[in-house]
Amino acid sequence: MSFRNYKEKIDEGDTVILYLCNNFFAIEVKPEIKNKKGELIENVYQTTFGALKVRNLIGSNYGSKVELSKGWGHILQPTPELWSLTLPHRTQIIYTPDISMILLQLDLVPGCVVVEAGTGSGSLTHALIRRVRPHGHVYTFDFHDHRAKVAQEEFQEHGLADFVTARHRDVLAEGFGDDLKEKADAVFLDLPKPWTGVPHAVAAIKNDGGRFCSFSPCIEQVQRTCLTLEQQGFQDISTMEVLQSEIKVSRKTVPVRDLSFLKHKKGTVQLVQVPRPTQSGPPIDLAADTLTQVSYDATVACDEDRSEANKPIIDRIPRANILNVATRISACMAADDVPKRMDLTPIEAPNTLAL
């Protein structure tokens, strides 16, 4: 029931999301489950950090920490976005970047009636329900009998049955049915031959107009759909592709190679001014590439206590603004031994931005 509205405490029967080490897992909160022999046994969820007694979740708050036998994780309330990441795949699913665009392009607001085909694993359906409830309704169809049934059961379990109707129907062959005639504000098709569904969509869309969206992997499908849409009197047809890329942020220590000493004969210049001060001044963040963006830490930002043991003696020379070349190179070597950690001294932002 945890999909229906914002909740603070976990109840029995909720679906919850366990967040563990950058991974999400959906868990149904049932204190006991049946084993292979059909006997009721204690529900224990196994993770890489050990076992989680599901019974203990009941009554605790969403967003709180839960103990596992070898560590801990956090429990979150499922949202359509988290559900897309954790749901059992029965088909290929639509992910959040596309879902977001679909919701906006279909002009959906609470109160709208929206028709979807096919239901698939219900990833988009959950997001549609959230957007149109409580007064709107989602009608979703799948030509696969079992999928339609499982979806309807899932909506029931999630407490969403009031806002959605999942039916088994081949809409390309049969249309959306008379009871949906001129009822829909928007129609969404994710089908192999969406163009054959366009006339049915026209029949389902309200008399004063509505939006249509089709989601296709191949450009040939898009072409045929666009032609049909134009023939059927649709206006304002646009086609788009959306990609979301995640930027990984991590701190890396990189060696700095100083070549300036080569300008002088050995012995003539004892001390070389280091271009970037190590600890007294703010280190400099170098620019990084777009996909895997990395904040380079130009200084040897190893934490003193930790690295003391495996640090070469030469690195114990007190650090200052002035270093000689040898120290710098060995310092870099030392840095390689240090595990790359996230909690090193934070780099101060180079304020190159025009705010």
Place this chain on the structure above:
Amino acid sequence: MISRGKKRSKEFDLELTAEAVNLIEEIGLKVSGADNRNIYDDGRSQKLSASEISDLTYDSTKASDIVETLITNSNTFHNKTEFSQEKYLKKKEKKYFEYIQILRPNLRIITEILYRLDSSKVQGIRIDTLSQIITLSNISNEGNHLLYDSGSNGLLAAALLSAMGSEAKGKLVHMHPGNMSQKQALLAMNFDSEQFNKCLSVNVYSALRQVYQGCDTHTQKETVLESECNLKRKATDEIEHEIKIPKLDDSQIPIKDHDTDESNVAKKKPKWHFDNIAASEVLKNKVDSLVIASKEDPQNIFLELLPFVKPGRQFVIYYTVAEPLQNLYMILKSTSNVAALRLTCNWMRNYQILPERTHPEVMMNGSSGFLLTGYVLK
């Protein structure tokens, strides 16, 4: 659109029409060339002069007449390929077919218009990024939501409010650093008053002061004046700076608020005074999502607003470039009150889909802005 009499008049009368004429169907393409090997851009292909064309525009009642005259006087039109002719007619259609369509405003259209007019005025929030802000903050019909927005012309408030719907129980606390909230997009959406009033637009200083110090009561006139002063503070000021500042330039203060007479103050409480109190009530009960789209560095704003978000809920921070969000990411990584941090950016491309002419659209804007999202922990 029908021109109002005078030549080169920019005034038009609107006339309702059942159907717009399709120029390509009207004219009908007969002969077309195979390629452009015999077409030279020497400026001599059109026999009519510019003034003759403008006379023609004025005299003709039908746009297809204008275009047909243009074509018959063109040396090259019949040598153009079919595709090129179609493109030419499309262009002329835009120029001489003066139809307008009146649509009901919605978020998609408003976003598109604002972004096209001047994307810097909406902090470069592109439609794909905006759509993700709405979904990732898990806005729905119920619940209270908190938005800090310093300069998207009300686009974010409009977006969140539209996702909350008209019969929502919740409120949207729309914090801004300025004197007045930006409302352009919010007003453009034509929300009914019930939905519009769900948006409590408050100055961030006044609202937080009200929460922590509760000073904006109905009797204390000094605090009212103090909040007025706060309203004057500039967007770039930091929240945790000393808030008490001397009263600024008198001329800037609206006259009705300037009245220091105690009885008058009581009578003439401005709307923001009540909005502040309402917003602080919402904040005290905590909100179900936090969205920040700031021009300032988001770090302090986020850390100050985080305590008002219920545990387990989402937050979304938008910024035009990645660096401030990278810094915030590193800082939040080392704390234990947020989870599942993600820093993302978007790529979007529109396509022209025409038979045998399908290709990505030529104009494409590469800047989508960046989103830092995550969940608040207990």
